[in-house]
Amino acid sequence: MGERLLLDCTLRDGGYVNNWEFGYDQIVEIFERLVSSGVEFIEVGFLDEKSSFDRGRTVLPDTASVSRMFEGVSKGNSLVLGMIDYGACSIERLEPCEETFLDGIRVIFKEAKMKEALAFCAEVKKLGYKVFAQMVSVTTYTDEKLAEYAKLVNEVMPYATSMVDTYGLLDEEHLCHIYGILDANLDPQIRVGYHAHNNFQLGYANAKHFLSLDSKRGLLADGTLYGMGKSAGNAPLELLLMFRNDKQGAGYHVTQALEAIDNVIMEIYQRQYWGYNLFYYIASSMHCHPNYVSRLMNKRTLSVKQIRDILKTLEPAKSLLYDEAYIERLYREYQSIECDDQETLRILKEKLGRRPLLLLGPARSMMKERVKVKRFIEEKKPRVIAVNYAPPTIEVDAIFMAKSKRYMQLFSDLQHNVNRAKPIVATSNMTKSEGSFPYVLNYGSLIDRDAEIIDNALVMILKAVLRMGVPAVTLAGFDGYSKRSRNYFDENKEYRVDGSRAEYLNKYIGGFLRSISDKIELDFITKTRYEWQGKDGE
Structure with a gap:
């Protein structure tokens, strides 16, 4: 030897x-x-x-x-x-x-x-x-x-x-x-x-x-x-x-x-931790550059199965040579499952009737200002749609889901939730283990193809509401993003963002709210960091 x-x-x-x-x-x-x-x-x-x-x-x-x-x-x-x-x-x-x-x-x-x-x-x-x-x-x-x-x-x-x-x-x-x-x-x-x-x-x-x-x-x-x-x-x-x-x-x-x-x-x-983790396992098991995995995981929209499905479509010549434009194109192609949602929109509009519409988000204000939110529901008797989560103590009329990753988490949560029997309004990119969603909206018509994050759930549900011709919407639990503190009331659902990403998201969503404020009346009943109507949120 x-x-x-x-x-x-x-x-x-x-x-x-x-x-x-x-x-x-x-x-x-x-x-x-x-x-x-x-x-x-x-x-x-x-x-x-x-x-x-x-x-x-x-x-x-x-x-x-x-x-x-x-x-x-x-x-x-x-x-x-x-x-x-x-x-x-x-x-x-x-x-x-x-x-x-x-x-x-x-x-x-x-x-x-x-x-x-x-x-x-x-x-x-x-x-x-x-x-x-x-x-x-x-x-x-x-x-x-x-x-x-x-x-x-x-x-x-x-x-x-x-x-x-x-x-x-x-x-x-x-x-x-x-x-x-x-x-x-x-x-x-x-x-x-x-x-x-x-x-x-x-x-x-x-x-x-x-x-x-x-x-x-x-x-x-x-x-x-x-x-x-x-x-x-x-x-x-x-x-x-x-x-x-x-x-x-x-x-x-x-x-x-x-x-x-x-x-x-x-x-x-x-x-600064280093060592074996899911991220590097996926990269190696799919024989691809780690940046492809990080790009997809950081979107926070995909289940592990979906990430692997996208990575399977990588061309061999490109798999170990990172190309951001290439993986973004594959992501959009994978997500863009088109459907005709006109009938779904008509049915949803009919169910809303003339009652006010309240959208609930999963931010911390839902716990801090829950008394205010519940009082609004008792007084106004709105139709309530939760966005990408199921409130544990507030009964809603429907749950809007645009992210498979969130749905996989929600599926187990719903088993012991007051909203376990409520219908899911899903975007067409979503997958489900069996059966189908009762209401499906066309993903391609709700995303913002020019944005850094093309499929923000709040932007998507508001676009759907606009397409239904709803004149006004009230929002709670959409606080905006903080780089210093928790963004969600449930730590298990936490989506941590760095300073630049938090600033971008707040600015982008605030800009979107301003852009639609002449088409629909918006009102936040909980505090928000989004700047709209030319002023900071409360």
């Missing part, structure tokens, strides 16, 4: 969590603890010529900055590495290796750029660095491309080349298949590395299996302290240190890694 080595990349890959802003003292403590642990390689950050020098941040403009940051710090027996995302740092920014704190440089690149990137690796090698060629998204390489890549690598003879499982798609079988092709075609002197991501909770298991391969070739596995890293995180270094001590007779000082975790990493983890 060839040599087995470990590489820590906390200060580089871990930096995706905190924008690489560790702080100088924390950077030094992490580094010194890793040196004391005996890990063979320590990657200290990115080299990016567009960045400026900051002693507290591990993205540095050149090799001279690395030496400046770590001046006076001992690297013991560890070899120190920097990483270049090919094209981000020119060769002119790299001093000869003997003049810097760095011992090696890792160059990451996608398959389309492998020839140019390997040529760059050859130039870096001439400067005396140990060079690591990093195959980003190794799962995108065909067997033929892997063999072609290996031959190109042999011309450069880097210290190592690594399989980077960018989206956490590999299992042991697939990992061994890729390694087998590289092993059969690479020069025996070139080491092979593996960089795991934990989307399927396999980062540590895969790395452990990789290090255990019966191969004469030198192998190295990446890890980070506490698995800190991009997306679902990485293989935890402390587990790899322990594994090599227990199973391969290594002599790492695991306690030093644990001290770094306790003193530095846990504080970051408490502020």
Whole structure:
């Protein structure tokens, strides 16, 4: 069996969590603890010529900055590495290796750029660095491309080349298949590395299996302290240190890694979680770029099943290359289930009759001002439609639903709700496990195709009310969005928004209300942040 080595990349890959802003003292403590642990390689950050020098941040403009940051710090027996995302740092920014704190440089690149990137690796090698060629998204390489890549690598003879499982798609079988092709075609002197991501909770298991391969070739596995890293995180270094001590007779000082975790990493983890979750599971299981999943999940309109249905329609060539306009088009196509709703509108208008109409939203004011709302209902005797929720104590005439995600939540809530037998007025994009909705409105005629959020439920129900020719509507429980406090009275239904999104939604909906105020009389009986009629809501 060839040599087995470990590489820590906390200060580089871990930096995706905190924008690489560790702080100088924390950077030094992490580094010194890793040196004391005996890990063979320590990657200290990115080299990016567009960045400026900051002693507290591990993205540095050149090799001279690395030496400046770590001046006076001992690297013991560890070899120190920097990483270049090919094209981000020119060769002119790299001093000869003997003049810097760095011992090696890792160059990451996608398959389309492998020839140019390997040529760059050859130039870096001439400067005396140990060079690591990093195959980003190794799962995108065909067997033929892997063999072609290996031959190109042999011309450069880097210290190592690594399989980077960018989206956490590999299992042991697939990992061994890729390694087998590289092993059969690479020069025996070139080491092979593996960089795991934990989307399927396999980062540590895969790395452990990789290090255990019966191969004469030198192998190295990446890890980070506490698995800190991009997306679902990485293989935890402390587990790899322990594994090599227990199973391969290594002599790492695991306690030093644990001290770094306790003193530095846990504080970051408490502020910014990383690790396995549903989001990264969906991205990996659908073999797609995580941004596609986040775009769909952030809409808060789709069930998991619907998200997966949309992702299944991704073209293979686009699945791992994020295209915002493309996924937005797929979303609209999926949602745009057209129907003729003229008869539904006629029936609903007939049921409303001449009685006032009250729309209820799920915001906190429904609890804070419930006495006012109930008094209005007792005095005015309105027809009441709840929007995207079922009030637990107020009986309504119907429930309007425009979001499948909300309906899936509502379905269980209704079993013990005073409104469990009330009819659902649904938009045509909705799905139901069995049967059909009693009233269905055409989704395409209610959305705002020019808006950032095309299917806001309040906007949609008001458009439907306008189409019915209703002269006036009263609203309660539509508070607008806050970036600082809860938006919904039920925490389980909470829809948290950041500051810019809250501001956008309040401004957009306020603008819509103003645009229809000459067509329908609007009155809020609870406080709202929406600006309409040229003034702030109460």
